[in-house]
Amino acid sequence: xxxxxxxxxxxxxxxxxxxxxxxxxxxxxxxxxxxxxxxxxxxxxxxxxxxxxxxxxxxxxxxxxxxxxxxxxxxxxxxxxxxxxxxxxxxxxxxxxxxxxxxxxxxxxxxxxxxxxxxxxxxxxxxxxxxxxxxxxxxxxxxxxxxxxxxxxxxxxxxxxxxxxxxxxxxxxxxxxxxxxxxxxxxxxxxxxxxxxxxxxxxxxxxxxxxxxxxxxxxxxxxxxxxxxxxxxxxxxxxxxxxxxxxxxxx
Amino acid sequence: xxxxxxxxxxxxxxxxxxxxxxxxxxxxxxxxxxxxxxxxxxxxxxxxxxxxxxxxxxxxxxxxxxxxxxxxxxxxxxxxxxxxxxxxxxxxxxxxxxxxxxxxxxxxxxxxxxxxxxxxxxxxxxxxxxxxxxxxxxxxxxxxxxxxxxxxxxxxxxxxxxxxxxxxxxxxxxxxxxxxxxxxxxxxxxxxxxxxxxxxxxxxxxxxxxxxxxxxxxxxxxxxxxxxxxxxxxxxxxxxxxxxxxxxxxxxxxxxxxxxxxxxxxxxxxxxxxxxxxxxxxxxxxxxxxxxxxxxxxxxxxxxxxxxxxxxxxxxxxxxxxxxxxxxxxxxxxxxxxxxxxxxxxxxxxxxxxxxxxxxxxxxxxxxxxxxxxxxxxxxxxxxxxxxxxxxxxxxxxxxxxxxxxxxxxxxxxxxxxxxxxxxxxxxxxxxxxxxxxxxxxxxxxxxxxxxxxxxxxxxxxxxxxxxxxxxxxxxxxxxxxxxxxxxxxxxxxxxxxxxxxxxxxxxxxxxxxxxxxxxxxxxxxxxxxxxxxxxxxxxxxxxxxxxxxxxxxxxxxxxxxxxxxxxxxxxxxxxxxxxxxxxxxxxxxxxxxxxxxxxxxxxxxxxxxxxxxxxxxxxxxxxxxxxxxxxxxxxx
Numbered sequence: 001x002x003x004x005x006x007x008x009x010x011x012x013x014x015x016x017x018x019x020x021x022x023x024x025x026x027x028x029x030x031x032x033x034x035x036x037x038x039x040x041x042x043x044x045x046x047x048x049x050x051x052x053x054x055x056x057x058x059x060x061x062x063x064x065x066x067x068x069x070x071x072x073x074x075x076x077x078x079x080x081x082x083x084x085x086x087x088x089x090x091x092x093x094x095x096x097x098x099x100x101x102x103x104x105x106x107x108x109x110x111x112x113x114x115x116x117x118x119x120x121x122x123x124x125x126x127x128x129x130x131x132x133x134x135x136x137x138x139x140x141x142x143x144x145x146x147x148x149x150x151x152x153x154x155x156x157x158x159x160x161x162x163x164x165x166x167x168x169x170x171x172x173x174x175x176x177x178x179x180x181x182x183x184x185x186x187x188x189x190x191x192x193x194x195x196x197x198x199x200x201x202x203x204x205x206x207x208x209x210x211x212x213x214x215x216x217x218x219x220x221x222x223x224x225x226x227x228x229x230x231x232x233x234x235x236x237x238x239x240x241x242x243x244x245x246x247x248x249x250x251x
Numbered sequence: 252x253x254x255x256x257x258x259x260x261x262x263x264x265x266x267x268x269x270x271x272x273x274x275x276x277x278x279x280x281x282x283x284x285x286x287x288x289x290x291x292x293x294x295x296x297x298x299x300x301x302x303x304x305x306x307x308x309x310x311x312x313x314x315x316x317x318x319x320x321x322x323x324x325x326x327x328x329x330x331x332x333x334x335x336x337x338x339x340x341x342x343x344x345x346x347x348x349x350x351x352x353x354x355x356x357x358x359x360x361x362x363x364x365x366x367x368x369x370x371x372x373x374x375x376x377x378x379x380x381x382x383x384x385x386x387x388x389x390x391x392x393x394x395x396x397x398x399x400x401x402x403x404x405x406x407x408x409x410x411x412x413x414x415x416x417x418x419x420x421x422x423x424x425x426x427x428x429x430x431x432x433x434x435x436x437x438x439x440x441x442x443x444x445x446x447x448x449x450x451x452x453x454x455x456x457x458x459x460x461x462x463x464x465x466x467x468x469x470x471x472x473x474x475x476x477x478x479x480x481x482x483x484x485x486x487x488x489x490x491x492x493x494x495x496x497x498x499x500x501x502x503x504x505x506x507x508x509x510x511x512x513x514x515x516x517x518x519x520x521x522x523x524x525x526x527x528x529x530x531x532x533x534x535x536x537x538x539x540x541x542x543x544x545x546x547x548x549x550x551x552x553x554x555x556x557x558x559x560x561x562x563x564x565x566x567x568x569x570x571x572x573x574x575x576x577x578x579x580x581x582x583x584x585x586x587x588x589x590x591x592x593x594x595x596x597x598x599x600x601x602x603x604x605x606x607x608x609x610x611x612x613x614x615x616x617x618x619x620x621x622x623x624x625x626x627x628x629x630x631x632x633x634x635x636x637x638x639x640x641x642x643x644x645x646x647x648x649x650x651x652x653x654x655x656x657x658x659x660x661x662x663x664x665x666x667x668x669x670x671x672x673x674x675x676x677x678x679x680x681x682x683x684x685x686x687x688x689x690x691x692x693x694x695x696x697x698x699x700x701x702x703x704x705x706x707x708x709x710x711x712x713x714x715x716x717x718x719x720x721x722x723x724x725x726x727x728x729x730x731x732x733x734x735x736x737x738x739x740x741x742x743x744x745x746x747x748x749x750x751x752x753x754x755x756x757x758x759x760x761x762x763x764x765x766x767x768x769x770x771x772x773x774x775x776x777x778x779x780x781x782x783x784x785x786x787x788x789x790x791x792x793x794x795x796x797x798x799x800x801x802x803x804x805x806x807x808x809x810x811x812x813x814x815x816x817x818x819x820x821x822x823x824x825x826x827x828x829x830x831x832x833x834x835x836x837x838x839x840x841x842x843x844x845x846x847x848x849x850x851x852x853x854x855x856x857x858x859x860x861x862x863x864x865x866x867x868x869x870x871x872x873x874x875x876x877x878x879x880x881x882x883x884x885x886x887x888x
Contacts, residue, residue: 012393012798015798018639031886032393032394032884184510184511186514187501187512189514190517191351193477194353194475
């Protein structure tokens with residue numbers, strides 16, 4: 001069985017971001033980029049399944065500009081067997097990513113598609129659910145535990161939901177999105193990084209896959225959240241009602 | 252060519268650890284078998300490591316007594332001594348059964364200006380002479396440039412020799428120096444002084460960006476660069492020759508046990524190993540101690556300064572690209588050497604910083620707070636008002652110059668760049684000399700590998716080069732300030748305008764920095780103003796801007812040789828100076844359950860500046876390298 005993992009190159013989580021002066025987005029020039037932490041967890045899970053002997057191959061996919069290849073190389077260094085890079089000149093919205101993934105699934109035929117639950121730059125939390133919908137596959141999102149049963153061709157997923165943990169049993173092929181507590185990703189060791197240089201990365205363009213890149217969304221403005229104002233101590237309930245009605249306009 | 256060695260077979264360890272105390276002048280220290288603290292292994296039960304449990308590191312005294320009493324000590328060009336073999340020390344070498352070993356022809360520790368210049372130069376020579384040698388550069392920062400911070404007014408002399416086409420190849424060197432000012436600050440005023448610098452032909456740059464570009468150039472030439480890997484130990488063969496470095500084990504928890512993602516470090520073996528770790532490099536320090544590299548050429552101890560810097564984005568109409576300003580005086584007093592700088596880069600960005608020499612006397616001095624004070628000076632604050640801080644960082648730099656350059660060659664390799672110490676203090680520039688030292692080492696290394704010559708030729712090459720000439724001319728400026736600020740200025744003026752570097756004497760450095768701290772009862776605590784959040788900030792806010800991070804679940808990389816000294820010496824006698832000088836608030840004295848003040852080490856904050864390793868009065872703090880990939884994330888510093 002093949003496992004496909006989608007990874008995204010995002011601003012590193014430890015970097016202090018700032019908004020561009022023209023408010024069109026977050027400053028990404030000269031800023032450290034790395035693999036989305038949830039994607040790392042997804043890749044780690046795929047690698048563990050492969051190491052348990054339940055899968056033959058792990059394929060990492062990334063979409064975007066040429067520098068995505070860095071993220072794919074990291075995936076290969078962690079242990080993925082092959083990389084696929086879909087070149088796209090612009091930021092892709094989750095629906096487009098899902099459509100492209102659908103075409104790639106058609107080419108590669110994986111038994112399991114694992115993604116991070118969301119990317120830390122846009123926090124959309126949409127791609128996994130959309131691709132499951134497009135493919136008609138069962139989905140186990142926010143996974144905190146994944147157990148694959150190869151014989152029965154099912155995967156049991158513990159999901160972190162608001163009420164606690166929910167356990168689902170999904171028929172393969174399925175889509176899983178990973179949450180933080182699923183595993184601790186491994187480090188890419190130096191010898192593996194060196195070996196990864198010779199692993200293949202296949203390039204596609206969206207045209208080849210017959211996917212039209214059009215965005216239904218337009219980013220109008222990006223601003224920093226307003227600075228927290230100091231709290232105000234009130235002296236009576238009447239004052240509170242007055243402020244809630246006339247200043248905060250919530251009643 | 253490098254090839255992978257499969258996991259080496261279990262070989263016997265030489266287990267003898269003897270510490271010999273020869274007459275006091277040369278204490279020898281014996282490291283653990285792999286030169287690496289064995290803290291990691293405390294919890295392991297495996298047989299081969301079992302005998303390591305309970306052993307402790309033996310450290311030499313850590314400072315070099317100032318034995319040089321001659322007033323007119325002249326460093327003679329051909330007066331160096333051959334390296335003496337170590338007497339009586341029995342070495343044990345590292346050959347763990349479970350560590351992978353990769354071989355290269357040249358291994359370079361540190362992807363900074365010196366390391367990358369060496370790598371580039373070496374590959375250029377390979378291309379010229381059609382030789383095929385492999386070069387590997389390991390860098391502890393998460394990416395090339397992440398740990399690079401410098402003023403920086405760049406003199407392109409070395410780059411012109413290394414990559415003459417840098418302009419066409421779009422090096423990030425775009426802002427020529429347009430004005431050069433020098434002020435003496437008092438609390439309220441700024442007095443213009445004649446500018447002692449000549450920055451014609453120099454550029455205002457971000458060194459972090461330049462190093463990033465150099466990394467790309469190096470990779471184009473076939474250099475393999477691996478950021479995120481920290482060289483934590485030196486590897487030796489049976490004859491005590493350096494054969495490479497070992498990287499850190501990753502995935503060890505705070506208590507020393509292995510986490511689920513534990514990865515053993517890797518042994519990177521090189522026929523020649525070049526250490527380019529920057530100022531006070533941890534491995535370089537070990538080399539200098541072990542092979543007595545300073546004693547061999549009668550070099551003085553190194554002296555240091557701590558530089559704290561911010562990059563601001565300011566109002567368009569206040570920004571003058573290429574403007575260079577240096578100041579002396581306030582907020583530092585006349586007994587403390589140091590000064591500030593403001594450099595205007597491009598894109599409305601400016602670098603502003605304060606450099607404080609670490610031989611200051613007052614244990615309560617807080618260089619970070621002095622820097623915050625500086626920004627409020629009436630001549631500085633208008634520039635910053637309306638601007639935002641982009642990044643913050645701090646790093647020590649060497650000021651010892653000519654008198655402190657050690658013999659930079661050890662069996663199996665050499666020390667290059669600021670790890671040896673080639674900064675030209677009166678020019679306040681060290682990048683060009685660091686790069687040149689890397690290039691000279693590369694040329695010697697190529698000679699060694701290609702023609703079988705000797706690495707000792709590097710020392711000769713250094714002394715024949717413009718680096719030596721420059722450092723020699725600049726040698727008296729900094730030591731002159733041992734006599735105080737105004738005598739120092741007077742002697743410097745004499746050197747600069749009258750003697751022009753031809754002085755017949757060579758002044759000496761005073762005490763080593765850590766010995767210069769007075770006891771706390773001779774001073775009173777300094778009251779620093781509270782940060783206003785607009786021009787001045789508290790440490791956590793600034794730290795956030797340095798993008799510093801370490802995996803918190805790892806053993807603290809700041810080691811106390813004697814865990815009792817902070818409570819018994821540092822706190823009562825010196826009022827805990829580490830809690831004052833550390834620019835990242837790593838060291839804090841907090842009350843424990845019994846309400847006694849105890850030292851708490853917040854290693855996760857560390858900016859890798861090395862101030863604590865330098866300034867701790869009893870040299871009790873040892874900076875060791877944490878897991879690779881941690882530390883600051885500078886991009887425009």
